[in-house]
Amino acid sequence: MKALVAQWRSSRKTQAEFCRETGIxxxxxxxxxxxxxDEDEEPEELRFVEVNPAKRSAAQKYEIVMPSGxxxxxxxxxxxxxxxxxxxxxxxx
Numbered sequence: 001m002k003a004l005v006a007q008w009r010s011s012r013k014t015q016a017e018f019c020r021e022t023g024i025x026x027x028x029x030x031x032x033x034x035x036x037x038d039e040d041e042e043p044e045e046l047r048f049v050e051v052n053p054a055k056r057s058a059a060q061k062y063e064i065v066m067p068s069g070x071x072x073x074x075x076x077x078x079x080x081x082x083x084x085x086x087x088x089x090x091x092x093x
Contacts, residue, residue: 001032008033051077066090 008018008029015033019026051062064072064083070090078086 005029005033048083 004022004024008015011018013021015026015029019029061073061075062077064074064078064086066072066087068090072086
């Protein structure tokens with residue numbers, strides 16, 4: 001589906017036009033277009049916030065909240081590469 005989204009984006013056609021020509025539902029293309037993110041591009045809704053572990057108690061956990069509503073809780077501050085891999089895996093197709 002990622003290839004089809006890329007084909008639509010490069011076509012410069014509206015979703016409705018592209019879907020009529022390819023025979024897929026507009027809702028399907030819209031769903032996958034919203035989920036597809038280029039590897040070099042960060043989604044706009046994701047923001048990184050500095051966390052100061054010294055201010056946190058041992059009982060507190062770190063949370064990563066995805067736009068889809070998925071919540072990941074970890075005991076230690078996650079590494080940036082872990083967050084990047086996680087968002088690509090859960091946010092991609």
